[in-house]
Amino acid sequence: MTAVVVFDLDGTLVDSLADIATAANRMLDDQRHPALPNDTIRRFVGNGLPKLVERVMTHCGIEPDRHAELTQLTLAHYNAGACDQTVVYPGVFEALEELREMGCALGVCTNKPEAPARHVLSELKLQPYFDTVFGGDTLDIRKPDPAHLNASFEALQAAGPPIFVGDSEVDAETAQRAGVPFLLFEQGYRKSPISDLPHTLSYQDSAELPALVRQILQNDTV
Ligand SMILES: O=C(O)COP(=O)(O)O
Numbered sequence: 001m002t003a004v005v006v007f008d009l010d011g012t013l014v015d016s017l018a019d020i021a022t023a024a025n026r027m028l029d030d031q032r033h034p035a036l037p038n039d040t041i042r043r044f045v046g047n048g049l050p051k052l053v054e055r056v057m058t059h060c061g062i063e064p065d066r067h068a069e070l071t072q073l074t075l076a077h078y079n080a081g082a083c084d085q086t087v088v089y090p091g092v093f094e095a096l097e098e099l100r101e102m103g104c105a106l107g108v109c110t111n112k113p114e115a116p117a118r119h120v121l122s123e124l125k126l127q128p129y130f131d132t133v134f135g136g137d138t139l140d141i142r143k144p145d146p147a148h149l150n151a152s153f154e155a156l157q158a159a160g161p162p163i164f165v166g167d168s169e170v171d172a173e174t175a176q177r178a179g180v181p182f183l184l185f186e187q188g189y190r191k192s193p194i195s196d197l198p199h200t201l202s203y204q205d206s207a208e209l210p211a212l213v214r215q216i217l218q219n220d221t222v
């Protein structure tokens with residue numbers, strides 16, 4: 001019994017908010033703007049770095065014509081410290097180990113740009129578990145466009161039912177539009193109540209993941 005499991009990154013495999021917020025606040029500091037609280041920036045995560053910068057700029061009343069420049073600046077700050085405070089959520093390593101033992105093919109589909117996504121995965125020793133990594137700038141579309149997720153499944157070239165694991169409104173919409181089962185991590189960066197997000201099953205602790213994947217596989221064969 002095996003599956004093709006694709007994971008979101010930020011808020012699902014790793015708690016990266018502190019480093020994302022630090023990068024955004026360093027960019028604001030360069031503009032002589034006061035820092036924003038992490039909880040505010042948390043609401044801006046999910047649609048990739050350019051969108052996050054756009055939301056920060058709107059929030060702070062910065063002229064939109066500086067978007068490209070300030071996105072590059074925020075990315076440079078992020079690349080300089082992407083793993084300073086970022087940690088892997090409890091239970092993730094054990095779950096990935098068990099899923100690999102079950103024979104699952106594993107990939108990542110994140111809206112974080114691909115280069116820092118690969119860097120974070122590699123620094124935090126997660127890279128060896130994943131055969132493919134699709135970032136927010138890998139294709140010319142990104143989540144919630146289901147083509148981003150579908151490309152991630154196809155690149156794995158593995159047999160078995162597809163399953164997507166994520167934490168946000170964006171992930172739930174992507175899975176729904178792709179028509180694949182969705183496992184929702186309850187402790188990530190979602191803004192809405194769990195009941196408002198379309199999902200197959202939800203979990204609080206990543207250690208539960210192998211059992212949830214088995215549950216989906218069993219239902220699939222009934
Ligand atoms: O970069 C973001 O905004 C979110 O990244 P994620 O898709 O890994 O959650």
Ligand SMILES: [Mg+2]
Binds near residue numbers: 010012167168189
């Ligand atoms: Mg996420």
